[in-house]
Amino acid sequence: MIFIELGLAGAYIIQPEPHGDKRGKFARLVCMDELKKIGHSKEITQVNYSLTRKKGTVRGMHFQYAPAKEIKMVKCSRGAVFDVIVDLRKDSPTLLQWHGTVLSAQNMKMMYVPEGFAHGFQTLEDDCELLYFHTEYYSPEHEGAFRYDDPLMGIDWPEEITEISQRDNLHPLLQEGFRGIL
Numbered sequence: 001m002i003f004i005e006l007g008l009a010g011a012y013i014i015q016p017e018p019h020g021d022k023r024g025k026f027a028r029l030v031c032m033d034e035l036k037k038i039g040h041s042k043e044i045t046q047v048n049y050s051l052t053r054k055k056g057t058v059r060g061m062h063f064q065y066a067p068a069k070e071i072k073m074v075k076c077s078r079g080a081v082f083d084v085i086v087d088l089r090k091d092s093p094t095l096l097q098w099h100g101t102v103l104s105a106q107n108m109k110m111m112y113v114p115e116g117f118a119h120g121f122q123t124l125e126d127d128c129e130l131l132y133f134h135t136e137y138y139s140p141e142h143e144g145a146f147r148y149d150d151p152l153m154g155i156d157w158p159e160e161i162t163e164i165s166q167r168d169n170l171h172p173l174l175q176e177g178f179r180g181i182l
């Protein structure tokens, strides 16, 4: 398991190191012992799954406020997605900066999303499956979100947007002068 530091402090790409043989592959995806290397000690409370049917679909941008703020690790287990995180941490020198990486079943990469970050993705193929490993329980009353096309961060989605939930389409833009969360 390799941890690749991103320009947004505390965020990583986790690169699993699969063992291959003629049957296929075996890989560890989450290992609390290895995660200590990046200072991670919180337990995983939930593992969630999503299937997105259509190429070009966007889901996001989502986060949870304190006291339900969470770390999540995101893995694409089928297909390929452009996965995006946005730094929303108050006083962070990279506040409102975003990072996007292709996660695919093939490359096995996982996004390590720290607390205080928003997350979203766009599918690059039909029928994409994601697995999420969370450190907090789902808490609708602490959910936060903003629009995927918020000009404050100007995420450069790689594909034409073909599908988005009504809820995601109605999220507000972040206010001018937004100072972050946490």
Ligand SMILES: Cc1cn([C@H]2C[C@H](O)[C@@H](COP(=O)(O)OP(=O)(O)O[C@H]3O[C@@H](C)C(=O)[C@@H](O)[C@H]3O)O2)c(=O)[nH]c1=O
Binding pocket: 048, 050, 059, 060, 061, 062, 119, 120, 121, 132, 138, 165, 167
């Ligand atoms: C996120 C979530 C949703 N739900 C329910 C609420 C709703 O009825 C249904 C679908 O929820 P949503 O429309 O919010 O699903 P979705 O838009 O896929 O939400 C996900 O988006 C990506 C970008 C993330 O980062 C995830 O953490 C999560 O927020 O599932 C849960 O029961 N538990 C959960 O943890």
